[in-house]
Amino acid sequence: MYDIIIIGAGVSGAAAARELSRYQAKICVLEKEEDVCCGTSKANSAIVHAGYDAAAGSLKAKLNVRGNELMGRLSEELDFPFQRIGSLVLCFQEADLPKLQALYQRGIENGVPKLRILDREETLRLEPNLSEDTFASLYAPTAGIVCPFELNLALAENAYANGTKFQFHTEVQSIERLEKGYLLHTSRGELRTRYVVNAAGLYGDEIHNMVSQKKLKLTARRGEYCLLDKTAGTHVRRTIFPLPDKMGKGILVTPTVHGNLLLGPTAVNTEDKEGVNTTLEGLALVSERAARSVKNLPVRQVITSFAGLRAHEEGDDFIIEEVSDAKGFFDCIGIESPGIASCPAIGERVAALLQKEMDLKKKDHFISARKGRLNPNALSFAERNALIRKQPAYGNIICRCEMISEGEILEAVRRPLGAKSLDGVKRRTRSGMGRCQGGFCSPKVMEILAREQQTGLQEITKSGGSSKLLAGTNKDAF
Amino acid sequence: MKNYDIVIIGGGPAGLAAAISARESKIESILILERDRELGGILNQCIHNGFGLHTFQEELTGPEYADRFICQVEEKNIAYKLNTIVLDITSEKVITAMNREEGLFQTQAKAVILAMGCRERPRGALNIPGYRPAGIYSAGTAQRLVNMEGCLPGREVVILGSGDIGLIMARRLTLEGAKVQAVAELMPYSGGLKRNIVQCLNDYDIPLKLSHTVIDIQGKKRVEGVTLAAVDAQGKPIPGTEEHYACDTLLLSVGLIPENELSRGMGVELNSVTSGPKVDESLETSLEGVFACGNVLHVHDLVDFVSAESAAAGRNAAAYVKGELPGRASVKKLFLRHGEGVRYTVPETICPERMDEELTVRFRVSRVYQSCYISAYFDHERIRHKKRQIMAPGEMEDIKLTKEELLKYPDRKQITIMIEEG
Ligand SMILES: Cc1cc2nc3c(=O)[nH]c(=O)nc-3n(C[C@H](O)[C@H](O)[C@H](O)COP(=O)(O)OP(=O)(O)OC[C@H]3O[C@@H](n4cnc5c(N)ncnc54)[C@H](O)[C@@H]3O)c2cc1C
Ligand SMILES: Cc1cc2nc3c(=O)[nH]c(=O)nc-3n(C[C@H](O)[C@H](O)[C@H](O)COP(=O)(O)OP(=O)(O)OC[C@H]3O[C@@H](n4cnc5c(N)ncnc54)[C@H](O)[C@@H]3O)c2cc1C
Numbered sequence: 081m082y083d084i085i086i087i088g089a090g091v092s093g094a095a096a097a098r099e100l101s102r103y104q105a106k107i108c109v110l111e112k113e114e115d116v117c118c119g120t121s122k123a124n125s126a127i128v129h130a131g132y133d134a135a136a137g138s139l140k141a142k143l144n145v146r147g148n149e150l151m152g153r154l155s156e157e158l159d160f161p162f163q164r165i166g167s168l169v170l171c172f173q174e175a176d177l178p179k180l181q182a183l184y185q186r187g188i189e190n191g192v193p194k195l196r197i198l199d200r201e202e203t204l205r206l207e208p209n210l211s212e213d214t215f216a217s218l219y220a221p222t223a224g225i226v227c228p229f230e231l232n233l234a235l236a237e238n239a240y241a242n243g244t245k246f247q248f249h250t251e252v253q254s255i256e257r258l259e260k261g262y263l264l265h266t267s268r269g270e271l272r273t274r275y276v277v278n279a280a281g282l283y284g285d286e287i288h289n290m291v292s293q294k295k296l297k298l299t300a301r302r303g304e305y306c307l308l309d310k311t312a313g314t315h316v317r318r319t320i321f322p323l324p325d326k327m328g329k330g331i332l333v334t335p336t337v338h339g340n341l342l343l344g345p346t347a348v349n350t351e352d353k354e355g356v357n358t359t360l361e362g363l364a365l366v367s368e369r370a371a372r373s374v375k376n377l378p379v380r381q382v383i384t385s386f387a388g389l390r391a392h393e394e395g396d397d398f399i400i401e402e403v404s405d406a407k408g409f410f411d412c413i414g415i416e417s418p419g420i421a422s423c424p425a426i427g428e429r430v431a432a433l434l435q436k437e438m439d440l441k442k443k444d445h446f447i448s449a450r451k452g453r454l455n456p457n458a459l460s461f462a463e464r465n466a467l468i469r470k471q472p473a474y475g476n477i478i479c480r481c482e483m484i485s486e487g488e489i490l491e492a493v494r495r496p497l498g499a500k501s502l503d504g505v506k507r508r509t510r511s512g513m514g515r516c517q518g519g520f521c522s523p524k525v526m527e528i529l530a531r532e533q534q535t536g537l538q539e540i541t542k543s544g545g546s547s548k549l550l551a552g553t554n555k556d557a558f
Numbered sequence: 559m560k561n562y563d564i565v566i567i568g569g570g571p572a573g574l575a576a577a578i579s580a581r582e583s584k585i586e587s588i589l590i591l592e593r594d595r596e597l598g599g600i601l602n603q604c605i606h607n608g609f610g611l612h613t614f615q616e617e618l619t620g621p622e623y624a625d626r627f628i629c630q631v632e633e634k635n636i637a638y639k640l641n642t643i644v645l646d647i648t649s650e651k652v653i654t655a656m657n658r659e660e661g662l663f664q665t666q667a668k669a670v671i672l673a674m675g676c677r678e679r680p681r682g683a684l685n686i687p688g689y690r691p692a693g694i695y696s697a698g699t700a701q702r703l704v705n706m707e708g709c710l711p712g713r714e715v716v717i718l719g720s721g722d723i724g725l726i727m728a729r730r731l732t733l734e735g736a737k738v739q740a741v742a743e744l745m746p747y748s749g750g751l752k753r754n755i756v757q758c759l760n761d762y763d764i765p766l767k768l769s770h771t772v773i774d775i776q777g778k779k780r781v782e783g784v785t786l787a788a789v790d791a792q793g794k795p796i797p798g799t800e801e802h803y804a805c806d807t808l809l810l811s812v813g814l815i816p817e818n819e820l821s822r823g824m825g826v827e828l829n830s831v832t833s834g835p836k837v838d839e840s841l842e843t844s845l846e847g848v849f850a851c852g853n854v855l856h857v858h859d860l861v862d863f864v865s866a867e868s869a870a871a872g873r874n875a876a877a878y879v880k881g882e883l884p885g886r887a888s889v890k891k892l893f894l895r896h897g898e899g900v901r902y903t904v905p906e907t908i909c910p911e912r913m914d915e916e917l918t919v920r921f922r923v924s925r926v927y928q929s930c931y932i933s934a935y936f937d938h939e940r941i942r943h944k945k946r947q948i949m950a951p952g953e954m955e956d957i958k959l960t961k962e963e964l965l966k967y968p969d970r971k972q973i974t975i976m977i978e979e980g
Contacts, residue, residue, distance in 0.1 A: 306685065307682070356690075357775075357776075358688065359687045359774075360773060360774075360795070363685050363687055382682055382683060382685055383682045383683065385682060464662055465662050468658065468661035468662070469661060472658035472659070475656050475658040475659070475660075476657075476658050477643045477656070480643070502692075515677075515680075516678065517681065519678050519680060519696045519698065522699060523699065523703055537707065541692065542691065542692035542779075543692070545779055546780055547780055548780060549692050549693075549711070550703070550710065551710050551711060551712045551713045551806060551807070552710045552713070553708055553709055553710055554704060554708050554710055554734040554735070555735050556710065556735065557736075
């Protein structure tokens with residue numbers, strides 16, 4: 081019997097778990113995939129928005145501004161990459177100036193600090209590679225970028241360090257209401273809990289509808305991206321947006337925390353909640369629109385493309401509340417953008433709601449800090465040599481593009497909530513994320529995984545489940 | 559910090575041949591740095607035969623060909639370090655490398671030979687739409703899995719790109735028990751050697767679909783199928799020509815990119831067509847005393863030419879160390895221009911005073927040519943006119959120039975290589 085079960089180990093579930101782990105309670109996070117950060121949290125723009133986009137008074141606006149404010153300290157506490165690089169919304173003609181001003185006004189109402197409208201010259205001085213058509217811009221110096229994988233992982237690892245259980249490959253299939261609490265039927269058996277937090281991302285509606293008569297519907301809205309090589313990474317220094325439209329914030333151009341350049345996303349509704357495929361039209365639109373904002377974009381330097389799905393709810397706002405006809409059951413859904421930016425505040429809010437409801441008491445020894453994995457590239461020559469002498473695996477480079485050593489991969493596999501698959505290693509270490517996209521390193525990473533898991537190469541997967549990388553051995557068909 | 563006369567980055571066929579010829583040119587202090595667990599480079603995974611026809615007049619497998627060079631390196635006591643990756647080279651030729659035993663260390667070289675080879679272009683570089691499941695491999699990665707680990711990456715395979723590795727893998731996978739359904743090629747001609755099309759596709763009834771590409775990949779966890787479509791002259795898919803293939807694997811053989819991160823880092827100028835360093839007749843890059851050869855310079859299809867080119871680089875580096883290579887500033891420089899039908903030339907400049915009696919200029923043509931001539935003009939005078947029955951971008955061409963003829967006209971400035979119709 082748990083006190084609280086959290087469904088979903090994306091940033092929302094992980095942030096809720098981390099904040100709730102401050103209290104004396106028996107908590108478990110259930111995740112249907114093999115790892116944290118396998119849903120929307122792994123494929124997005126990773127922008128910590130300043131907070132001028134959402135309608136004044138909305139939960140999105142409130143939590144975005146609060147999340148942005150918290151992100152700096154959180155990144156130090158939990159040791160994940162976050163850079164406050166600032167963002168610019170561009171306006172290309174005088175006629176659109178009122179729209180820019182409206183955005184500015186909304187930002188002021190939402191409480192976004194340091195917003196400024198810049199004229200053409202000021203804008204181009206900040207970003208010389210912007211389009212010649214640039215007329216003015218809204219500058220938000222508090223906007224930033226994070227590594228979404230590391231953010232998600234850091235929150236989860238810290239919750240784990242504070243006693244939260246994580247159960248992977250565990251899909252919640254139906255929920256029964258009990259006298260006191262809930263019985264969850266999962267792909268791995270039944271689990272009882274007094275309280276439930278529904279942070280199931282795109283499936284949040286289905287989970288909600290299992291317990292409530294007030295049915296909800298989430299629509300998957302696909303966003304496609306192109307990622308460019310690091311040689312293009314400084315083409316712009318800030319996140320560059322066009323003016324937003326009714327489908328969203330438009331196609332942006334931004335550096336990533338790892339020094340690549342990211343272009344996207346598109347915004348197209350799809351029926352398929354697993355429909356993270358890219359399309360010819362989508363990718364073409366990304367290049368075309370990105371080039372409207374930024375000139376001389378080296379689009380030939382693309383190293384990969386990908387897509388993510390927003391969990392869009394009709395009310396166009398986050399839903400974080402106790403379900404009115406299901407006592408003790410809390411929704412944390414409709415978390416589309418700015419869910420990454422807001423997650424520190426989402427965690428805070430979920431924890432506050434449950435604390436009040438359950439009258440939770442603080443733990444005496446909450447561990448607030450988490451140390452990220454060792455980064456040998458940040459060490460001095462002498463320090464690195466000392467490390468290699470102690471652990472020679474740090475002297476063996478596995479991923480040649482990103483210069484990731486065997487030592488780093490081993491740490492990613494061996495840590496609590498460690499990597500189990502090629503993608504798990506990739507999200508943690510960046511091995512395979514560079515310009516050759518795993519051509520050199522995947523066979524070697526597969527070998528390391530097989531060795532660590534004491535299994536054969538044939539068992540290694542790309543992302544758990546049926547995503548086996550190999551089909552058999554030579555001539556086994558004869 | 560240890561000092562060497564010549565440090566060679568990469569112990570593939572290029573690095574090995576360069577080391578051997580530098581030693582034959584009486585350089586004692588040579589070091590080869592190789593990041594893999596053995597010498598031989600990409601040849602170690604090329605277990606098919608067809609190597610060495612030019613160099614040894616026999617058909618060897620890749621490992622056999624490499625072994626002939628490795629034996630010479632051993633006999634000549636040339637120093638090498640394995641499992642050692644070069645992380646950085648400064649313009650002053652200080653090399654930072656790393657391995658498990660020594661950790662990070664630095665060496666100072668008088669001359670550096672860049673021989674890092676190339677890597678494969680990934681799916682992303684083509685922006686192929688669709689899902690991103692398990693079962694998408696570059697052909698070279700699949701080659702490593704099959705030939706070195708004994709693993710079969712898939713059972714029902716479609717190959718995109720008709721580069722040599724893709725063609726070779728079509729045959730290999732068939733022999734290992736997989737079914738290769740088709741090889742699709744974007745261009746109206748194959749990017750590989752003619753002999754590979756005959757021996758790897760035709761002999762096994764594997765269809766080659768020219769002017770086709772992959773426009774969608776299906777399967778959320780593992781590849782379940784791909785959609786091919788015909789493309790127009792601009793390479794754009796033609797609606798209505800889509801064909802679906804049920805398969806569990808997509809191999810990509812869509813080009814090789816010289817690995818020049820180190821070269822770029824040290825400030826070597828690169829050629830935008832080859833993605834390799836700009837070099838002169840001595841295979842010396844824009845940095846004095848830094849030479850380049852093999853696939854890092856431009857992608858080769860025949861290892862024999864890699865060996866020949868690299869032997870020259872080794873000789874020239876030796877001459878440089880011994881002070882026998884005249885400084886570039888002191889001698890006349892001719893420019894090589896690539897004219898009609900020629901995509902690039904290696905080298906790009908020639909100092910006749912520094913060259914051997916004969917110089918091989920290598921290049922690729924930009925499309926398929928039949929019954930045409932390779933011509934060389936020295937300013938306005940045509941000095942070569944060589945008939946070729948057939949030329950294709952997949953097969954490297956060459957033309958030889960002599961020192962004597964280039965020295966004959968001191969006023970002339972430019973050599974143009976071009977393709978001329980009959
Ligand atoms: C294209 C795009 C761009 C975006 N850009 C930004 C941005 O720049 N800045 C920003 O702040 N936000 C951005 N977002 C939004 C942000 O990515 C999301 O708000 C955030 O990732 C949502 O996190 P989550 O934890 O709610 O959902 P998810 O990450 O999807 O996590 C939900 C988890 O629940 C699991 N689950 C589902 N059903 C079950 C079940 N039945 N049983 C067990 N587990 C289950 C899933 O497997 C999944 O792991 C973007 C989103 C998209 C799609
Ligand atoms: C798959 C394939 C099939 C082929 N088939 C044929 C054929 O049938 N017949 C034929 O004649 N030719 C064939 N070739 C062509 C020929 O084999 C290659 O052109 C030749 O191997 C290139 O030699 P290289 O030394 O330049 O590069 P490579 O063989 O790639 O060697 C480069 C070496 O440098 C090392 N290196 C790179 N960076 C670093 C660093 N930072 N630190 C330390 N070491 C480093 C690499 O590990 C590698 O060992 C084939 C090539 C390939 C790729």
